[in-house]
Amino acid sequence: MDEKNISIKETMDELISQAREAAAIFSQYNQDEVDRIVHRAAKAGAAKRIELAKMAHEETGMGVFEDKVIKNLFATEYIYSDTKDIRTCKLISDSVETGIMEYAEPLGIILGIVPVTNPTSTVMFKSLLALKTCNSIIFSAPRNALKCSIEAAKTIYEAALEAGAPDYCIRWVEQPSRDLTHALMTHPDVALILATGGMGLVQAAYSSGTPAIGVGPGNVPVYIEKSADIKRTVNDIIMSKTFDNGMICASEQSVVVDKDIADEVIERFKSQGAYFLNPEEIAKVQAIAIDPEKQSMSPKVVGQSPKKIAALVGITIPEDTKVLIAPLKGVGPEYPLSREKLSPILGFYVVNSLEEGVKVCTDIMYFGGLGHTAIYLFRESRCGKEV
Amino acid sequence: MLECRFEETEKVLFCAFKCRMDTINSGEVTRIFDAKLREIKERSPEGLKIVFDLKDVDYIASAFIRLCLIAAKAVDRGNFSIVNTDPQVKKVFKLAGLEAMLNIS
Numbered sequence: 001m002d003e004k005n006i007s008i009k010e011t012m013d014e015l016i017s018q019a020r021e022a023a024a025i026f027s028q029y030n031q032d033e034v035d036r037i038v039h040r041a042a043k044a045g046a047a048k049r050i051e052l053a054k055m056a057h058e059e060t061g062m063g064v065f066e067d068k069v070i071k072n073l074f075a076t077e078y079i080y081s082d083t084k085d086i087r088t089c090k091l092i093s094d095s096v097e098t099g100i101m102e103y104a105e106p107l108g109i110i111l112g113i114v115p116v117t118n119p120t121s122t123v124m125f126k127s128l129l130a131l132k133t134c135n136s137i138i139f140s141a142p143r144n145a146l147k148c149s150i151e152a153a154k155t156i157y158e159a160a161l162e163a164g165a166p167d168y169c170i171r172w173v174e175q176p177s178r179d180l181t182h183a184l185m186t187h188p189d190v191a192l193i194l195a196t197g198g199m200g201l202v203q204a205a206y207s208s209g210t211p212a213i214g215v216g217p218g219n220v221p222v223y224i225e226k227s228a229d230i231k232r233t234v235n236d237i238i239m240s241k242t243f244d245n246g247m248i249c250a251s252e253q254s255v256v257v258d259k260d261i262a263d264e265v266i267e268r269f270k271s272q273g274a275y276f277l278n279p280e281e282i283a284k285v286q287a288i289a290i291d292p293e294k295q296s297m298s299p300k301v302v303g304q305s306p307k308k309i310a311a312l313v314g315i316t317i318p319e320d321t322k323v324l325i326a327p328l329k330g331v332g333p334e335y336p337l338s339r340e341k342l343s344p345i346l347g348f349y350v351v352n353s354l355e356e357g358v359k360v361c362t363d364i365m366y367f368g369g370l371g372h373t374a375i376y377l378f379r380e381s382r383c384g385k386e387v
Numbered sequence: 388m389l390e391c392r393f394e395e396t397e398k399v400l401f402c403a404f405k406c407r408m409d410t411i412n413s414g415e416v417t418r419i420f421d422a423k424l425r426e427i428k429e430r431s432p433e434g435l436k437i438v439f440d441l442k443d444v445d446y447i448a449s450a451f452i453r454l455c456l457i458a459a460k461a462v463d464r465g466n467f468s469i470v471n472t473d474p475q476v477k478k479v480f481k482l483a484g485l486e487a488m489l490n491i492s
Contacts, residue, residue, distance in 0.1 A: 017484075020482070020483055020484055021449055021452060021483045022449070023482060023483075024452075024478075024479045024480070024481075024482035024483035025447070025448055025449055025452075025479060025483075027478065027479060027482055028446050028447075028475060028476075028479060108482065166448065166449055167448075167449040167450075168449070189484075
């Protein structure tokens with residue numbers, strides 16, 4: 001075994017041994033103890049939401065600082081409020097009617113994979129889930145989001161410790177590498193992988209042999225049916241697409257509009273700060289936004305503002321542009337902007353009927369977003385049933 | 388409240404604990420244990436056996452696991468054992484991967 005592999009093995013053995021001990025100790029905790037720990041940890045994370053958002057924004061160079069604050073708050077306060085009454089320890093239900101008693105058993109060690117797009121919020125969210133279920137968790141974060149991820153993990157860990165959580169219940173990789181992440185994924189003592197990230201990483205988690213819950217790429221179409229409330233839908237799409245500069249994987253990647261309302265939708269988008277790219281500009285944007293070799297979005301545009309993207313590709317756009325919209329004629333490799341972009345760039349399609357709209361949306365989802373999210377906006381409920 | 392009893396014969400140190408072995412209690416016990424161990428080892432360093440009786444222990448913290456590991460390393464292989472272990476506590480040792488190493492019954 002060479003030096004590099006020895007170092008990986010040593011790091012992994014230490015992390016696993018600590019996390020295994022923590023998980024063992026955690027298995028003795030009762031619901032009140034766990035709830036107290038989660039409450040304190042969530043409060044600590046929420047209290048540090050601004051500092052962590054600033055760190056994440058500065059370190060990754062992606063997204064919008066203010067939106068990251070909201071994400072951090074959601075990942076702590078909202079998650080706590082949403083789960084605080086759920087029983088997760090030992091006896092969780094006892095039905096007099098059926099005579100069935102349900103017991104919750106911790107899994108042991110969870111491996112948390114952290115995405116560069118939402119590092120601090122993901123770390124805090126996964127930490128709280130692990131604490132709530134009496135499991136220990138080890139984080140592996142990407143190099144360009146390492147400091148903020150570790151800081152987020154430390155924040156939750158220290159608060160949890162103060163509230164009585166076992167030593168080492170939250171661990172993190174100090175010097176991440178692909179080999180170490182792979183070694184952790186395939187370690188027999190890791191009971192579950194919570195994988196958030198790109199396609200390669202999520203696929204690696206699913207094929208590791210360890211049970212995994214993956215949140216991989218999406219390519220989200222939004223179909224605006226002719227009965228939709230145009231003002232509201234355009235407003236919602238822009239708000240969603242500009243949040244953290246479009247880095248949420250459930251945010252819209254392409255807009256599909258019924259022909260009957262297309263002009264009105266376009267005008268509304270323009271009035272709200274959308275800039276429609278012409279064919280030449282589309283060619284320039286797609287050349288930078290989509291990596292032709294990897295056939296996926298380029299990190300150069302992920303989480304960047306329209307202004308920065310425009311400067312990067314060499315086009316001029318109005319100062320107050322919120323979203324770049326690329327009218328496209330098809331879906332597939334020959335239309336690179338029909339892919340997921342995780343930036344304020346939207347594909348735009350006009351369709352003649354509900355059937356065609358559904359077909360285009362389906363094509364978009366099959367082009368890298370299957371199993372994720374699709375959005376259908378309408379007012380007449382029959383359309384929903386038909387779809 | 389910490390309750391522990393140490394009995395020593397020439398070759399055996401018997402330690403019975405009667406409390407929740409959380410971080411604080413384990414820390415205190417570790418200090419007492421270390422002193423006892425040093426004293427015994429100065430007297431007769433060879434062939435010592437250590438037995439931990441966990442009959443009245445229903446919770447252990449990481450600090451207590453570390454105490455067990457210290458005890459196991461202080462004597463020859465096989466000369467440390469934990470007896471009367473509550474099933475829940477035994478499960479903790481098992482989950483921590485220490486069941487075989489610490490000779491638990």
